[in-house]
Amino acid sequence: xxxxxxxxxxxxxxxxxxxxxxxxxxxxxxxxxxxxxxxxxxxxxxxxxxxxxxxxxxxxxxxxxxxxxxxxxxxxxxxxxxxxxxxxxxxxxxxxxxxxxxxxxxxxxxxxxxxxxxxxxxxxxxxxxxxxxxxxxxxxxxxxxxxxxxxxxxxxxxxxxxxxxxxxxxxxxxxxxxxxxxxxxxxxxxxxxxxxxxxxxxxxxxxxxxxxxxxxxxxxxxxxxxxxxxxxxxxxxxxx
Numbered sequence: 001x002x003x004x005x006x007x008x009x010x011x012x013x014x015x016x017x018x019x020x021x022x023x024x025x026x027x028x029x030x031x032x033x034x035x036x037x038x039x040x041x042x043x044x045x046x047x048x049x050x051x052x053x054x055x056x057x058x059x060x061x062x063x064x065x066x067x068x069x070x071x072x073x074x075x076x077x078x079x080x081x082x083x084x085x086x087x088x089x090x091x092x093x094x095x096x097x098x099x100x101x102x103x104x105x106x107x108x109x110x111x112x113x114x115x116x117x118x119x120x121x122x123x124x125x126x127x128x129x130x131x132x133x134x135x136x137x138x139x140x141x142x143x144x145x146x147x148x149x150x151x152x153x154x155x156x157x158x159x160x161x162x163x164x165x166x167x168x169x170x171x172x173x174x175x176x177x178x179x180x181x182x183x184x185x186x187x188x189x190x191x192x193x194x195x196x197x198x199x200x201x202x203x204x205x206x207x208x209x210x211x212x213x214x215x216x217x218x219x220x221x222x223x224x225x226x227x228x229x230x231x232x233x234x235x236x237x238x239x240x
Contacts, residue, residue: 006033006034006035006036007024007027007028007033007034007035007036008035008036008037008038008078009021009024009035009036009037009038010038010039010072011037011038011039019083019084019085020081020083021037022089023081023083023087023089023233024081024083026089026090027114027117030117031117070224070227070228073208073223073224073227073236074224076238077238077240078238079110079235079236079237079238080208080235080236081233081234081235081236082227082233082234082235082236083233084231084232084233086231087202087232087233088202090118090119090120091114091115091118091120091202091203091233092118092120092202093120093121093199093200093201093202093203094111094114094115094118094120094121094122094123094201094202094203094204094205095111095122095123095124095125095181095195095196095199095201095203095204095205096108096110096111096112096122096123096124096125096204096205096206097125097126097127097192097204097205097206097222097226098124098125098126098164098167098206099126099207100126100163100167101207101239102207102239103206103207103208103237103238103239104167104207105167105170105171106207106237106239107205107206107207107237108124108167108168108171108172108205109171110205110235110237111124111203111205111235112171112172112173112176112178114203114205114235115176115178116175116176119176120176120202120203121176121177121178121179122172122176122177122178122179123178123179123180123181123201124164124167124168124178124179124180124181125181125182125183125192125195126160126164126180126181126182126183127182127183127184127185127188127191127192128156128157128160128182128183128184128188129184129185129186129188130184130185130186157182157184160182161180161182164180164182165180168180181195183195188222189222189225189226192204192222192225192226192230193225193226193229193230196226196230196231196232197229197230197232201232202232202233203232203233203234203235204226204230204232204233204234204235205235205237206222206223206226206234206235206236206237207223207236207237207238207239208221208223208236208237208238208239223236
């Protein structure tokens with residue numbers, strides 16, 4: 001598994017950034033990689049500093065808004081790690097979210113590498129919509145036997161478990177405790193966020209781009225929802 005060549009940290013001198021820097025310093029040291037700290041100063045703030053504005057100097061620079069974080073996620077061509085303020089120094093439980101798109105294998109590889117480094121538990125999570133709820137959401141008027149729906153749900157889950165097992169065996173080496181989690185939920189974004197926020201997860205790893213349809217492109221991707229609502233740290237992997 002290929003390691004990163006270098007790590008860049010965005011710094012705005014907020015408490016969040018102090019925590020981020022301590023986590024990233026540990027990751028860079030463990031992989032013997034370069035670390036660059038970058039601070040972008042707004043021109044209006046720079047002008048005030050040049051005028052010796054004591055209020056600006058005393059209050060410092062405000063934390064970046066969610067819109068800034070999302071722009072980094074959308075526009076960057078590298079992997080992006082967002083560290084939450086309450087993050088401990090090491091990750092103890094890591095979840096890799098997969099949808100069997102091009103980025104899923106790389107997300108599992110990155111999650112496995114970080115779990116191996118920190119001695120963390122690794123879970124590989126997939127959410128799929130039950131056939132019964134798909135039918136109900138589309139308002140079909142054709143009567144379908146519940147036995148048929150249940151049987152097809154079971155067949156779908158068996159297939160997914162096989163695909164998860166294949167992905168796990170291909171992307172991990174058995175050196176960390178690893179388990180596969182399958183959730184049956186129609187709203188996969190909400191299912192992922194609820195699981196992350198109620199299962200003691202320290203870090204979620206997922207691809208920046210998944211199997212998005214046009215509706216998702218308009219309303220926002222799963223990755224962006226996770227960035228906005230998950231309480232754990234987030235590592236977004238560039239599939240390329």
